[in-house]
Amino acid sequence: MKGKRVRVEILCTGDEILTGKTVNTNYSHIARKLGEVGLDVAWGTTVGDDRASLLTAFRQAGERADAVIVNGGLGPTVDDLSQEVAAEACGVTLVLSDYWMQRMTESYARRGRVMPANNRKQAMLPEGAEFIDNPIGTACGFAVTIGKARFLFTPGVPREMRRMLDEQVIPRLLKLGGITGVTRLKRFHSFGIGESRADEMLAGIPGLAIDGEIKLGFQAHFPELETKLAARGATEAELDAKLAAIEAEVRRRLGNFVVAEDESSLERMVFERLKAGGHTLAIGETFTSGAIANRLAPLLGADTVFRRGVIAAEMTADGAADTLRAESGASHALVVLMQLDDGPDRPDFGATITVQIADENTAKGGGPVQRVARLVGGRDWVRTGAAELGLDCLRRHLMGLPVDERIDFERR
Amino acid sequence: MKGKRVRVEILCTGDEILTGKTVNTNYSHIARKLGEVGLDVAWGTTVGDDRASLLTAFRQAGERADAVIVNGGLGPTVDDLSQEVAAEACGVTLVLSDYWMQRMTESYARRGRVMPANNRKQAMLPEGAEFIDNPIGTACGFAVTIGKARFLFTPGVPREMRRMLDEQVIPRLLKLGGITGVTRLKRFHSFGIGESRADEMLAGIPGLAIDGEIKLGFQAHFPELETKLAARGATEAELDAKLAAIEAEVRRRLGNFVVAEDESSLERMVFERLKAGGHTLAIGETFTSGAIANRLAPLLGADTVFRRGVIAAEMTADGAADTLRAESGASHALVVLMQLDDGPDRPDFGATITVQIADENTAKGGGPVQRVARLVGGRDWVRTGAAELGLDCLRRHLMGLPVDERIDFERR
Numbered sequence: 001m002k003g004k005r006v007r008v009e010i011l012c013t014g015d016e017i018l019t020g021k022t023v024n025t026n027y028s029h030i031a032r033k034l035g036e037v038g039l040d041v042a043w044g045t046t047v048g049d050d051r052a053s054l055l056t057a058f059r060q061a062g063e064r065a066d067a068v069i070v071n072g073g074l075g076p077t078v079d080d081l082s083q084e085v086a087a088e089a090c091g092v093t094l095v096l097s098d099y100w101m102q103r104m105t106e107s108y109a110r111r112g113r114v115m116p117a118n119n120r121k122q123a124m125l126p127e128g129a130e131f132i133d134n135p136i137g138t139a140c141g142f143a144v145t146i147g148k149a150r151f152l153f154t155p156g157v158p159r160e161m162r163r164m165l166d167e168q169v170i171p172r173l174l175k176l177g178g179i180t181g182v183t184r185l186k187r188f189h190s191f192g193i194g195e196s197r198a199d200e201m202l203a204g205i206p207g208l209a210i211d212g213e214i215k216l217g218f219q220a221h222f223p224e225l226e227t228k229l230a231a232r233g234a235t236e237a238e239l240d241a242k243l244a245a246i247e248a249e250v251r252r253r254l255g256n257f258v259v260a261e262d263e264s265s266l267e268r269m270v271f272e273r274l275k276a277g278g279h280t281l282a283i284g285e286t287f288t289s290g291a292i293a294n295r296l297a298p299l300l301g302a303d304t305v306f307r308r309g310v311i312a313a314e315m316t317a318d319g320a321a322d323t324l325r326a327e328s329g330a331s332h333a334l335v336v337l338m339q340l341d342d343g344p345d346r347p348d349f350g351a352t353i354t355v356q357i358a359d360e361n362t363a364k365g366g367g368p369v370q371r372v373a374r375l376v377g378g379r380d381w382v383r384t385g386a387a388e389l390g391l392d393c394l395r396r397h398l399m400g401l402p403v404d405e406r407i408d409f410e411r412r
Numbered sequence: 413m414k415g416k417r418v419r420v421e422i423l424c425t426g427d428e429i430l431t432g433k434t435v436n437t438n439y440s441h442i443a444r445k446l447g448e449v450g451l452d453v454a455w456g457t458t459v460g461d462d463r464a465s466l467l468t469a470f471r472q473a474g475e476r477a478d479a480v481i482v483n484g485g486l487g488p489t490v491d492d493l494s495q496e497v498a499a500e501a502c503g504v505t506l507v508l509s510d511y512w513m514q515r516m517t518e519s520y521a522r523r524g525r526v527m528p529a530n531n532r533k534q535a536m537l538p539e540g541a542e543f544i545d546n547p548i549g550t551a552c553g554f555a556v557t558i559g560k561a562r563f564l565f566t567p568g569v570p571r572e573m574r575r576m577l578d579e580q581v582i583p584r585l586l587k588l589g590g591i592t593g594v595t596r597l598k599r600f601h602s603f604g605i606g607e608s609r610a611d612e613m614l615a616g617i618p619g620l621a622i623d624g625e626i627k628l629g630f631q632a633h634f635p636e637l638e639t640k641l642a643a644r645g646a647t648e649a650e651l652d653a654k655l656a657a658i659e660a661e662v663r664r665r666l667g668n669f670v671v672a673e674d675e676s677s678l679e680r681m682v683f684e685r686l687k688a689g690g691h692t693l694a695i696g697e698t699f700t701s702g703a704i705a706n707r708l709a710p711l712l713g714a715d716t717v718f719r720r721g722v723i724a725a726e727m728t729a730d731g732a733a734d735t736l737r738a739e740s741g742a743s744h745a746l747v748v749l750m751q752l753d754d755g756p757d758r759p760d761f762g763a764t765i766t767v768q769i770a771d772e773n774t775a776k777g778g779g780p781v782q783r784v785a786r787l788v789g790g791r792d793w794v795r796t797g798a799a800e801l802g803l804d805c806l807r808r809h810l811m812g813l814p815v816d817e818r819i820d821f822e823r824r
Binding site for chain 1: 424430431432433434435436437439440441442443444445447452453454455456457458459460465468469472476631695697699701702703704705706708709710712714715718719720721722723724725726756757791795
């Protein structure tokens with residue numbers, strides 16, 4: 001199942017990337033995806049739409065790497081040079097792919113259009129190249145060998161690149177490395193614990209020790225932390241069996257801090273809980289200025305649950321959630337108020353955040369659930385944290401979990 | 413004033429960048445900043461915290477480039493290797509900078525702390541290296557010559573890198589290229605015109621033709637387009653004189669589509685207009701779900717103007733702005749309603765957007781100002797566009813400009 005180490009490089013082309021006009025998110029996407037299946041990137045290169053640079057970059061990568069993913073330069077215009085320079089580096093000519101010409105022609109015809117003449121360029125591939133399918137665009141991929149490395153060419157359009165990476169490129173790289181079986185990425189989204197604490201909390205989980213089969217990783221994007229289990233197995237069934245106990249253990253150790261898993265999100269969990277309970281929600285905000293409503297209300301179907309959002313420059317905590325609940329007619333009211341520090345923005349600028357939740361039970365009982373926390377880290381940071389804190393308190397309340405568990409970002 | 417062409421490369425180091433865990437925004441920031449002062453980047457390299465890769469990367473860049481900006485690897489931990497590998501590539505040893513040791517010690521002392529022992533590593537520089545000051549961090553920069561290129565080392569912390577780039581690195585590169593004088597970047601933010609149309613609208617402006625002195629560029633970040641004039645002159649006074657007429661012409665040609673200039677923004681322009689007129693504002697939103705309030709309300713001082721935001725799952729256009737204005741007590745009401753297409757999200761998913769503005773005059777006159785537009789491009793795209801459209805209509809209304817000028821993103 002485990003194969004030999006494949007040295008992979010990523011080579012990004014195009015003036016927009018080279019000049020910084022476009023942030024190179026294609027690079028980070030490719031590198032991350034490779035890491036998740038156990039393939040490590042060893043080198044990254046960026047060059048412009050320039051023949052000499054491309055040729056040098058191809059040759060140098062061909063000396064260092066086993067496999068090179070080239071991204072960009074497959075378009076129909078004259079500054080798209082990947083096929084031409086690949087052919088030059090291989091010492092072959094470009095030949096027309098009748099198959100791709102036909103596919104492009106048919107694709108245009110289906111939309112009632114005639115294919116522009118310059119698209120023909122996109123069907124010109126280096127002689128002997130392996131064809132790599134692009135099911136959603138006119139830039140097909142291809143593979144050739146330059147030096148000692150296999151070069152896999154992908155288009156710069158992110159949507160097309162991402163699909164081809166998953167379906168075409170990664171399987172070829174795994175095969176190249178003699179790596180068989182299936183892979184899976186399990187993700188836990190948490191709020192309230194930093195990367196180093198999560199790392200400690202998950203230390204020594206049995207099964208995580210098996211080298212290379214299940215890999216633990218973290219990705220912090222404040223205010224959340226993503227904990228990732230990248231796993232590989234011979235079959236899906238074997239993966240299920242191997243992962244089940246480890247997933248349960250991760251869930252148990254991260255505890256109440258896990259706000260969602262995989263494709264879900266904190267706001268989606270809140271929405272689903274509200275929906276399942278037949279509840280409706282009103283949100284009151286001050287300095288978060290709509291940021292909370294803006295996460296929840298756009299969810300597909302949220303209009304069945306989301307009743308009203310109110311953003312006010314000033315709101316007093318006293319009875320705020322009860323009043324909002326009564327005025328809106330919603331079953332639940334979430335209010336997030338902030339008392340900001342004075343003075344200009346700075347790294348230790350902070351705020352005291354008051355979260356209040358009212359529902360039918362709190363109205364009968366001792367008044368709304370309340371959580372007060374102090375966050376610091378500049379205006380934007382504090383605002384983002386407050387929105388998350390408010391939603392997380394509501395999630396915890398709806399799930400019957402304690403709303404006042406201390407979080408790492410909090411100052412006392 | 414114009415010097416020789418300097419071939420600049422950017423070399424980014426660090427496992428976080430190499431593995432895609434962190435998106436490489438440092439690269440794009442550096443490349444863009446260089447472009448703005450007329451220095452073009454010729455090559456970008458990314459390597460991990462790996463001695464052999466770093467050494468190879470330094471040597472190859474030293475053969476190709478005139479100047480190399482190295483980013484990252486100056487931290488206090490063992491995986492920060494930039495100084496060590498730089499010394500190895502130069503064939504020298506590392507020597508302690510007493511000056512930097514003292515600066516770090518004092519900096520810790522000012523905050524009442526003792527400097528950790530491992531910070532000493534950050535004062536070890538290759539023998540003979542030129543010191544580059546870091547006024548806000550413990551990672552100082554330095555410059556050495558490897559091969560035929562001057563290497564300038566900067567820390568990976570974005571805040572520190574950005575400041576050192578402006579104050580230390582770019583002046584050195586300009587000097588290296590024999591480029592004298594001062595530079596300036598003039599920016600216009602517009603809404604409603606695409607890059608290619610803006611390019612046409614600005615064709616043939618006299619003065620833009622002077623090669624290399626004033627460079628026109630665009631940066632699209634939907635829904636806005638940024639039009640940039642990067643200019644160079646012998647003195648500030650000369651720049652003023654040269655730019656004045658061209659700026660005025662750009663402003664005239666882009667016309668009402670310019671929403672803000674330089675550091676300002678659409679929301680700030682709206683806020684300032686409201687404030688200057690002694691007005692207050694209430695905002696009503698449906699599917700934009702607080703996105704409009706979320707742009708305006710967080711501005712420093714906005715609490716003097718922003719009265720209330722209401723987000724509702726459903727709201728009818730009929731009298732909406734008048735009602736909101738009356739209920740909130742604000743002098744102005746902005747309502748943005750959306751009628752979404754049916755079905756799942758897709759690239760041609762769209763919405764019909766109704767913008768309504770009420771104020772004292774419309775209440776006396778023929779009812780609120782109204783603008784209806786259809787946007788397509790998927791749920792998120794449409795939502796972002798609607799928020800911008802709403803704010804822009806308010807800006808136009810406050811400035812006495814037509815609110816119904818057709819925009820490029822609009823479908824009829």
